[in-house]
Structures are given as C-alpha cells and as structure tokens.
Amino acid sequence: MADPFGFAPALIDRMRTARRVVVLTGAGVSAESGVPTFRDALTGLWATFDPRELATPSAFARNPKLVWDWYAQRRAQVATVSPNAGHRALAELEERVPHFLLVTQNVDGLHARAGSRALVELHGNIARVRCSRDDQIVEHWDERNDALPPRCPACGSFLRPDVVWFEEMLPADAIERAESAARDCDLMLVAGTSGEVYPAAALPHYARAAGARVVEINPNATPLSGLAHDTLRGASAIVLPALVRAAWPQEAT
Ligand code: OAD
Numbered sequence: 001m002a003d004p005f006g007f008a009p010a011l012i013d014r015m016r017t018a019r020r021v022v023v024l025t026g027a028g029v030s031a032e033s034g035v036p037t038f039r040d041a042l043t044g045l046w047a048t049f050d051p052r053e054l055a056t057p058s059a060f061a062r063n064p065k066l067v068w069d070w071y072a073q074r075r076a077q078v079a080t081v082s083p084n085a086g087h088r089a090l091a092e093l094e095e096r097v098p099h100f101l102l103v104t105q106n107v108d109g110l111h112a113r114a115g116s117r118a119l120v121e122l123h124g125n126i127a128r129v130r131c132s133r134d135d136q137i138v139e140h141w142d143e144r145n146d147a148l149p150p151r152c153p154a155c156g157s158f159l160r161p162d163v164v165w166f167e168e169m170l171p172a173d174a175i176e177r178a179e180s181a182a183r184d185c186d187l188m189l190v191a192g193t194s195g196e197v198y199p200a201a202a203l204p205h206y207a208r209a210a211g212a213r214v215v216e217i218n219p220n221a222t223p224l225s226g227l228a229h230d231t232l233r234g235a236s237a238i239v240l241p242a243l244v245r246a247a248w249p250q251e252a253t
Contacts, residue, residue, distance in 0.1 A: 004242060005232065005234075005239065005242050005243075005246070007230070007232075007242075007243060007246050008230060010213075011213065011215060011229070011230050011243075012246050012247050014186070014187050014213045015187065015243065015244075015246075015247035016247050016248070018097055018185075018186045018187035018213075019097070019098045019099060019186060020097075020098070020099040020100075020181070020184060020185040020186050020187070021093065021097045021099070021100050021101075021185060021186070021187045021188070021189070022100075022101050022102075022103060022178075022181045022182050022185040022187075022188045022189075022203070022207060022212075023090055023093070023100075023101070023102045023103065023188070023189045023190075023191065024103050024104075024105075024182075024188065024189070024190045024191070024193060024200065024203050024204065025090070025102065025103070025104045025105065025106060025111070025191045025192055025193065025236075026104075026105045026106065026191070026192045026193025026194065026195075026200075027044075027105070027106060027192060027193070028191065028192020028193065028218060028219075028235075028236060029084075029086050029087065029090075029104075029106065029110075029191050029192035029236045029237075029240075030081075030084070030087075030106055030108050030110055030192070031192065031235070031236075031237075032084040032085070032086065032235060032236075032237035033081045033082060033083060033084045033087075033108075033110055034081045035077070035078060035081055035106075035108050035110070037192075037194075038194075039194045039196065049070070051166055052166070053066070054066070054067055054070050055067075055163075055165045055166050056165050056166045056167050057165055057167060057168060058167075059165075060132070060158075060160060060165070064148060064149045064158050064160075065147060065148055065149055067149075067160075068149035068150075068158075068159075068160070068161075071126060071160075071161040071163070072143075074126055075126050075127060075161070078108045078109065078110075078126055078127070079127075081108070081110070082110075082113070083110045083111070083113050083114035084110075084237040085237045085238070085240070085241045086191065086192075086235075086236035086237040086238075086239075086240040086241065087110050087111055087113075087114035087116070088114045088115070088241070089240035089241040089243070089244045090102055090111065090114070090116055090191075090240060091111075091114045091115035091116045092244055093240075093244055094116055094117065094118055096244075096247075096248060100118050101118050101119075101120065101177070101178070101181040101185075102116050102118060102119045102120070103119075103120045103122060103178040103181070103182075103200070103203060104119065104120070104121055104122065104123075105122050105123050105193060105197065105200050106121070106123070107121065107123050107124050107125050107126040107161075107163045108126060109121075109125050109126070109127050120174050120177050120178050121174070122164070122170055122171075122174050122175065122178060122200055123163055123164040123170070123200075124161070124162045124163035124164050124171075125162055125163070126161055126162075126163055128161070128162035129141060129159050129160070129161060129162060130159065130160060130161075130162045131152040131154065131155060131157055131159060131160075132152075132157050132158045132159065132160040133152065133155055133157035134155070134157075136152070136154065137162065138152060138153065138159055140153075141153070141159055170199065175199055178200075178203060179199075179202075179203065179206060182203040182204075182206040182207045182210070183206045183207075183209075183210050184210060185207050185210065185212045186210075186211070186212050186213070187212055187213050187215070188203070188204055188207035188208075188212045188213070188214050188215065189215045189217060189240075189243075190204050190214065190215065190216045190217065190218075190224055190228065191216075191217040191218065191236045191239075191240060192217065192218060192236045193218070193222070193224075194222050194223075195222040195223045195224035196222075196223065201223070201224065204224050204227060204228070205227065208227050213229045213230070214227055214228045214229055214230075215228060215229065215230040215231075215232065216228040216230070216231045216232065217232045217234070217236050217239045217240060217243075218231075218232075218233070218236075219233055219234055219235060220233075
C-alpha cells in the first residue's frame with residue numbers, strides 16, 4: 001500500500017529529489033496527540049479563552065497569576081501526551097533529505113520528542129520558564145505562593161513561560177533561520193496551520209517565490225491553500241506518513 005492517496009507523481013518526484021526541504025507546522029499536527037488547536041471553531045483554545053486575557057504582555061501585567069496558571073495547566077497537559085505518526089514521519093524525512101529544517105509554531109515540544117533535530121520553535125516551548133525581567137531560563141521554581149506566580153531565584157521578578165505572546169517579537173535568531181531556509185528551499189510542506197499568524201504565515205510565500213513546490217497538509221482550506229501546488233486534505237498523522245512511504249516505498253519500516 002505505497003500510495004493510497006494518489007499523490008501527484010511530480011510531488012513524489014520532488015520529495016525524492018529535493019535538496020533543501022523546509023516544513024512549517026502548526027497546532028493541527030499535534031491534534032492526534034490530543035493537544036487542542038487554537039482556531040478550530042468548537043475545539044480550539046481561542047473558542048473558549050480570550051487570547052487578550054491570557055497570551056499578551058498586558059494580560060500578564062494585569063493578572064500574572066491567571067496567565068501563569070493557564071500555562072501551568074497546559075504544561076501539565078502536554079507532559080501527558082506523546083508524539084504521533086505525523087511527528088515521527090517528519091523526523092524520518094529529516095534523515096532522508098540533504099538539507100532540512102522544521103519550523104514549528106507549536107510550543108508543545110512534540111517534534112523534538114519525536115526525534116526532529118533541525119528544529120526551530122518559533123513561538124518558544126511551554127516546558128521552559130524564564131525570568132520576566134531579563135529572560136534568563138530558570139530550571140527550578142517554587143509553585144507554593146497561591147496568589148502570585150513563582151519568582152526568579154536570582155532577582156525576584158515573576159517567572160513566565162518561555163513562549164511568544166501576541167504583541168511580542170519572535171526571537172530574532174529563530175525567525176532569521178526560518179526565513180533564510182524558506183527563501184532557499186525547493187520543497188516546503190505546510191502542515192496543520194491556519195496560516196493566520198505572521199510572520200510564520202509569510203514563510204510559504206517566500207518558499208513559493210523562491211521556486212519551491214509548496215504542499216499544504218490540512219483537512220481544511222486556509223489562506224495559504226491558494227499558493228500551494230498540492231493541497232492534501234486530511235489529518236497530518238495520516239497524510240505525512242503516507243507521503244514519506246509513497247516517496248520511499250522500498251524502505252518501509
Ligand atoms: P490554528 O489553531 O490557528 O490552526 C490549526 C490548523 O490545523 C487549522 O487550519 C486546522 O484546519 C488544522 N488541523 C486541525 N486538525 C488537523 C489535523 N488532524 N491534521 C492537520 N491539520 C489539522 O493553529 P496555528 O496555525 O498553529 O501562537 O496557530 C498559529 C499560532 O496562533 C499559534 O502558534 C499560537 C496561536 O495563537 C501563539 O501562541 C503565539
């Protein structure tokens with residue numbers, strides 16, 4: 001069962017021959033692991049929670065404990081889930097192409113746990129915590145104070161999750177690495193993202209302008225669908241392994 005999806009031969013050919021591959025992922029790739037997305041109408045986090053109250057610097061300034069607790073809850077939830085077949089297929093793809101970069105908007109750390117190494121976590125990682133004053137990563141903290149977030153052991157400022165909030169800049173090294181790879185790739189896979197949040201959503205445009213074949217993997221249409229050469233409508237945990245198997249059938253694991 002090499003290719004149950006009937007992928008375009010030109011796509012499979014590009015998978016096999018591409019020298020520089022960039023993959024952009026979003027919350028949808030972790031859906032099968034049980035991590036909620038943000039914008040899906042009924043199940044997305046932003047359907048239930050207001051991002052302005054939870055994911056902005058001003059929300060943290062207004063109500064640091066509410067923000068801390070929301071992320072602490074998500075951190076605990078992410079610790080209970082596992083990478084799925086889509087994450088694993090991307091780790092395998094990395095082994096098969098000469099130059100590879102996986103750019104994720106996800107903060108759940110599942111790509112790294114699946115074995116991806118050339119990885120840019122554009123929006124940070126929810127497992128990490130940093131000082132809200134000088135951004136130093138803190139390994140151990142004390143959750144005991146009920147009314148306020150834990151404090152930095154060095155300076156006493158509140159600790160915060162090491163994620164990017166709305167209204168904040170992305171880490172410069174992360175976005176530079178992602179942009180320069182996107183501007184110089186011959187294949188880009190865009191999986192499980194609504195393509196609503198910039199600058200991540202600009203990356204497929206750069207890839208397309210550079211002459212790359214752009215492939216969207218998403219059960220639903222997005223603003224990026226129009227620029228994709230291939231729109232593979234399905235769950236990434238199904239489509240990504242099938243795509244890798246279709247390109248390298250003789251080496252089935
Ligand atoms: P969204 O929640 O905006 O989009 C999730 C996408 O995944 C949608 O297009 C769904 O159709 C698709 N999807 C759902 N289930 C899927 C599945 N099983 N397989 C493949 N795709 C599936 O999530 P993101 O695009 O990641 O930022 O959101 C971007 C950023 O907005 C996030 O990183 C976060 C959020 O606010 C910050 O927190 C800074």
